[in-house]
Every structure is written in C-alpha cells, then in structure tokens.
Amino acid sequence: MxxxxxxxxxxxxxxxxxxxxxxxxxxxxxxxxxxxxxxxxxxxxxxxxxxxxxxxxxxxxxxxxxxxxxxxxxxxxxxxxxxxxxxxxxxxxxxxxxxxxxxxxxxxxxxxxxxxxxxxxxxxxxxxxxxxxxxxxxxxxxxxxxxxxxxxxxxxxxxxxxxxxxxxxxxxxxxxxxxxxxxxxxxxxxxxxxxxxxxxxxxxxxxxxxxxxxxxxxxxxxxxxxxxxxxxxxxxxxxxxxxxxxxxxxxxxxxxxxxxxxxxxxxxTLIPQGTTVPMDKGEYKTTRDVYFSQPVNQNVTMKMNAEGSLEIFGEDKNLITSVKLEDFKQPIRKTAKMIPPKPSNEEKEDFKVLLPGTLIGILALIGAIIIGNRRRKSNGV
The missing domain is CATH 3.40.710.10 (DD-peptidase/beta-lactamase superfamily)
Known part of the structure; x- marks a missing residue:
C-alpha cells in the first residue's frame, strides 16, 4: 500500500x-x-x-x-x-x-x-x-x-x-x-x-x-x-x-x-481509506476517504508537516491545500526491529577522549593476569 x-x-x-x-x-x-x-x-x-x-x-x-x-x-x-x-x-x-x-x-x-x-x-x-x-x-x-x-x-x-x-x-x-x-x-x-x-x-x-x-x-x-x-x-x-x-x-x-x-x-483527487502515509518515526493510515481539489496538468509534491497534516504543493512551491488529519491514526512506531540511537557529536568526542585511557587499563589488567599465572606455575600451584 x-x-x-x-x-x-x-x-x-x-x-x-x-x-x-x-x-x-x-x-x-x-x-x-x-x-x-x-x-x-x-x-x-x-x-x-x-x-x-x-x-x-x-x-x-x-x-x-x-x-x-x-x-x-x-x-x-x-x-x-x-x-x-x-x-x-x-x-x-x-x-x-x-x-x-x-x-x-x-x-x-x-x-x-x-x-x-x-x-x-x-x-x-x-x-x-x-x-x-x-x-x-x-x-x-x-x-x-x-x-x-x-x-x-x-x-x-x-x-x-x-x-x-x-x-x-x-x-x-x-x-x-x-x-x-x-x-x-x-x-x-x-x-x-x-x-x-x-x-x-x-x-x-x-x-x-x-x-x-x-x-x-x-x-x-x-x-x-x-x-x-x-x-x-x-x-x-x-x-x-x-x-x-x-x-x-x-x-x-x-x-x-x-x-x-x-x-x-x-x-x-481521492486519497482512499486505508492508504498508508510514511513518516520518519512511523506512519499514518487514513481511516476514511479524503478528497482534495487540484488544478490539472502540473506536478504536485506532498509531505507531512510537524503537526501531522498532509500538505500539497504545486510546481511553484506554493501550498495548494493542507488536508486536516483529525481522522488519521497517530504515528505507529515500529518495534519489531530495534535500532540503537546514533550517538550525538558530543558523545562521540567523549568516546574519543575516554578510549585511550580505557584501552591502557584493559591491557595492564591482561598483563597482570598473565604474569600471575606464570608465577603460580613456577611455584607448582
């Protein structure tokens, strides 16, 4: 659909x-x-x-x-x-x-x-x-x-x-x-x-x-x-x-x-009942037939605005109409596949700062474990 x-x-x-x-x-x-x-x-x-x-x-x-x-x-x-x-x-x-x-x-x-x-x-x-x-x-x-x-x-x-x-x-x-x-x-x-x-x-x-x-x-x-x-x-x-x-x-x-x-x-123009409209965070689905008037013979573009209305624009970028979506369902978040959020720029910088110190600590711990094992072997443990 x-x-x-x-x-x-x-x-x-x-x-x-x-x-x-x-x-x-x-x-x-x-x-x-x-x-x-x-x-x-x-x-x-x-x-x-x-x-x-x-x-x-x-x-x-x-x-x-x-x-x-x-x-x-x-x-x-x-x-x-x-x-x-x-x-x-x-x-x-x-x-x-x-x-x-x-x-x-x-x-x-x-x-x-x-x-x-x-x-x-x-x-x-x-x-x-x-x-x-x-x-x-x-x-x-x-x-x-x-x-x-x-x-x-x-x-x-x-x-x-x-x-x-x-x-x-x-x-x-x-x-x-x-x-x-x-x-x-x-x-x-x-x-x-x-x-x-x-x-x-x-x-x-x-x-x-x-x-x-x-x-x-x-x-x-x-x-x-x-x-x-x-x-x-x-x-x-x-x-x-x-x-x-x-x-x-x-x-x-x-x-x-x-x-x-x-x-x-x-x-x-008819937007039929049940039509799915994709959005960044989910989708809207029409719960009734929605009609709007349009002149003929030029292309249109459509987009959902932040308030959840479908806006229809002409070739001159002027708004033809905005379809009220009171009868549309609220956005449905897709939960079947979880996608971790992307880190912000600030979080990326913090990660870069923390990475060297964290890596040194891990290497030191591994070295200590290896030395300890060798001593135990030499003592017959």
Missing part, C-alpha cells in the same frame, strides 16, 4: 487557471464549490447577504426529509391554499403525503407545499423558520436568516452564496434529496390537479448541460434571478450558486461559464 501511495504522489498533477481563463460573470454574487472536498474554486461576493427567493426550498426540503416521516399525511390549511406565487394547487383539508409535498416543493417550486410542510412540523411559518435557521446553522451557515419556508420576499429573509452552497452540499449527501433534486419530470396527482411536473431548471431539461445532476431556480423582484446547480464529470462534483441575476439569461450564462471553468481547470 505504501508503494502504491508513493506512485500516486509522483503522478498527481495540478494546474492553476490563468487569469484570462477566470470567467467574468454578471450576477451580483456567485460561488463554485467542489462537492466532495468542500474547497471553493471561485467566488464573487460570496459572503454578502442576498435575497435567495425559492432557493430557500433546498433548506426546507432537506430539513423535512431528515426530520419527518415521508409517509405521514399532511393536512393542507387555508393559509397554504392562499399563499402567493407558484403552487401545486393544494386544497384546504386535503391530505397529502409528506414525500409528495417535498417533491412539489423542489420540482415545481410550490409555495403552498412549503407552507403545508412548515405548519406540519412547527404550526406556523414563523416557528418553522426559527427551527430552520437553527438547523442550517449546525451545517455551518453564517449569513442566513430565513423568515419563511419558501423564499417569498421579506426584508430579513437573507442568506449568502456561500451558505447556500454549504446547505446544498450537505443536502446532496442524502439519497432521497438527490433523487428529488435531480428529477426532470414527475406525474402529479392531488385532489384537484392531475398533471406532469417538469423541473424549472433549464440546464436539466430545455438546454441540457453535460453532467448536470440537479438544480433549483428562484425569482422575486427584489432578489433577481437565483440559481443553484449541481453537476458531475469523471468523479469531480461541482455546486454552482448564482444570486442577483439581472435576467434569466445572465443567471444561466454565468452558471454555464462557471461550470466550464471548474471542469476544465480542476479535478477532485
């Missing part, structure tokens, strides 16, 4: 994208995140608080999946029926499985489904939003203050491109969420509406982009056009978030440019 890992060290490569290759985008904020490593490959105003519109529903969807029973029947209220914006035409008193509501929420962006979900969990939009903020804060959000489950405008309903990328990255770990998020069309049967739902994300349906695995759109007047897109090629998974697009065309053009940039210039 050590030999295999050393070979990987010799062949892994990266390349920094030239400044001319970095896309210029029109959206007010954006981020590109490597889904597996969590490394940011591009950002523009990624920590600025913006209005997310229906991108909010990504958070509502994963919250409902993780905290509810998907087979539960949810009773639709009058408030859910009367909500503004895009709907799945639920009727008051209608009972709908939670799973179907989440599908209507994410695929058709149903605001009525969002209200029904919020009331099912916490009784009201306000209480649900409070719980939702606590939930996403545990994921790592820092700029998010959701006020409702659907993203209709509220001046305090804000988040950032970075936070939305983190929420999406977390949600994509869930198999049920991935299935719904990547659904292009779905037959819909409710009390008053029988139809086929189609995803609103054009890169999944109308203008397919190679590798796109899921997405969510959003729009209110105050937010402009917002878009979240997930994509994968050759083992590299990417999340792109764009906010504050002046037009739908801008949002999609920016997203495609960022996907092109990510896939053409970066790849995700």
């Amino acid at each position: 050590v030999i295999v890992f050393i070979c990987l060290w010799q062949n892994w490569s990266y390349s920094k994208a030239n400044a001319s290759e970095i896309p210029v985008i029109n959206s007010g904020a954006a981020i590109v995140l490597d889904t597996k490593s969590g490394e940011v490959l591009f950002e523009k105003n990624a920590r600025e608080r913006k209005f997310p519109a229906s991108l909010t529903k990504i958070a509502t969807g994963i919250y409902a999946i993780e905290n509810g029973n998907l087979s539960d029947k949810v009773t639709v209220s009058e408030a859910a029926r009367e909500v503004d914006g895009t709907r799945v035409y639920l009727e008051p008193g209608e009972q709908v499985p939670l799973k179907q509501l989440i599908e209507g929420l994410l695929i058709n962006s149903g605001n009525d489904a969002g209200v029904a979900i919020a009331e099912h969990f916490d009784g009201s939009n306000e209480q649900f939003a409070k719980k939702l903020n606590e939930y996403v804060a545990r994921i790592g959000t820092q700029e998010t203050t959701f006020q409702n489950p659907h993203g209709l405008f509220d001046p305090n309903h804000q988040t950032s491109a970075r936070d939305l990328a983190l929420i999406t990255q977390y949600a994509l770990k869930n198999e049920e969420f991935r299935r719904i998020f990547g659904t292009k069309e779905l037959k819909w049967d409710s009390q008053t509406w029988h139809t086929t739902l189609f995803t609103h994300h054009k890169l999944m349906r109308e203008k397919p982009y190679d590798g796109v695995t899921g997405g969510k759109t959003g729009y209110v007047d105050e937010s402009g056009h917002t878009l979240v897109t997930s994509a994968e090629r050759a083992g590299t998974s990417i999340i792109v978030v764009t906010l504050e697009g002046a037009s739908q065309k801008d949002a999609y053009n920016d997203t495609k440019a960022l996907l092109d940039y990510a896939f053409e210039n970066f790849k995700t």
Whole structure:
C-alpha cells in the first residue's frame, strides 16, 4: 500500500487557471464549490447577504426529509391554499403525503407545499423558520436568516452564496434529496390537479448541460434571478450558486461559464481509506476517504508537516491545500526491529577522549593476569 501511495504522489498533477481563463460573470454574487472536498474554486461576493427567493426550498426540503416521516399525511390549511406565487394547487383539508409535498416543493417550486410542510412540523411559518435557521446553522451557515419556508420576499429573509452552497452540499449527501433534486419530470396527482411536473431548471431539461445532476431556480423582484446547480464529470462534483441575476439569461450564462471553468481547470483527487502515509518515526493510515481539489496538468509534491497534516504543493512551491488529519491514526512506531540511537557529536568526542585511557587499563589488567599465572606455575600451584 505504501508503494502504491508513493506512485500516486509522483503522478498527481495540478494546474492553476490563468487569469484570462477566470470567467467574468454578471450576477451580483456567485460561488463554485467542489462537492466532495468542500474547497471553493471561485467566488464573487460570496459572503454578502442576498435575497435567495425559492432557493430557500433546498433548506426546507432537506430539513423535512431528515426530520419527518415521508409517509405521514399532511393536512393542507387555508393559509397554504392562499399563499402567493407558484403552487401545486393544494386544497384546504386535503391530505397529502409528506414525500409528495417535498417533491412539489423542489420540482415545481410550490409555495403552498412549503407552507403545508412548515405548519406540519412547527404550526406556523414563523416557528418553522426559527427551527430552520437553527438547523442550517449546525451545517455551518453564517449569513442566513430565513423568515419563511419558501423564499417569498421579506426584508430579513437573507442568506449568502456561500451558505447556500454549504446547505446544498450537505443536502446532496442524502439519497432521497438527490433523487428529488435531480428529477426532470414527475406525474402529479392531488385532489384537484392531475398533471406532469417538469423541473424549472433549464440546464436539466430545455438546454441540457453535460453532467448536470440537479438544480433549483428562484425569482422575486427584489432578489433577481437565483440559481443553484449541481453537476458531475469523471468523479469531480461541482455546486454552482448564482444570486442577483439581472435576467434569466445572465443567471444561466454565468452558471454555464462557471461550470466550464471548474471542469476544465480542476479535478477532485481521492486519497482512499486505508492508504498508508510514511513518516520518519512511523506512519499514518487514513481511516476514511479524503478528497482534495487540484488544478490539472502540473506536478504536485506532498509531505507531512510537524503537526501531522498532509500538505500539497504545486510546481511553484506554493501550498495548494493542507488536508486536516483529525481522522488519521497517530504515528505507529515500529518495534519489531530495534535500532540503537546514533550517538550525538558530543558523545562521540567523549568516546574519543575516554578510549585511550580505557584501552591502557584493559591491557595492564591482561598483563597482570598473565604474569600471575606464570608465577603460580613456577611455584607448582
């Protein structure tokens, strides 16, 4: 295993994208995140608080999946029926499985489904939003203050491109969420509406982009056009978030440019679980799969630092990334073959000083023994 890992060290490569290759985008904020490593490959105003519109529903969807029973029947209220914006035409008193509501929420962006979900969990939009903020804060959000489950405008309903990328990255770990998020069309049967739902994300349906695995759109007047897109090629998974697009065309053009940039210039490298990393006094062994992002087409070098982190450097000697090793085993000292420690320079000098006197003493002792033996023989002893 050590030999295999050393070979990987010799062949892994990266390349920094030239400044001319970095896309210029029109959206007010954006981020590109490597889904597996969590490394940011591009950002523009990624920590600025913006209005997310229906991108909010990504958070509502994963919250409902993780905290509810998907087979539960949810009773639709009058408030859910009367909500503004895009709907799945639920009727008051209608009972709908939670799973179907989440599908209507994410695929058709149903605001009525969002209200029904919020009331099912916490009784009201306000209480649900409070719980939702606590939930996403545990994921790592820092700029998010959701006020409702659907993203209709509220001046305090804000988040950032970075936070939305983190929420999406977390949600994509869930198999049920991935299935719904990547659904292009779905037959819909409710009390008053029988139809086929189609995803609103054009890169999944109308203008397919190679590798796109899921997405969510959003729009209110105050937010402009917002878009979240997930994509994968050759083992590299990417999340792109764009906010504050002046037009739908801008949002999609920016997203495609960022996907092109990510896939053409970066790849995700895997250090498999169980890989042994040699060190001077022992070795480290990975206890999980470890991913890191690297640009393409240049050599890398790797080394363990004194703190036990794996550092990865490019050809320009600049640090690409440092992989945290909290999940690595501590160095294992090899005890099967004991090797005596080498003497220090001072110990060597002391040895040189002591050697002549010690040798004379030994020779004198040997001489005394020989003389004594001869005397004993001459005396007949």
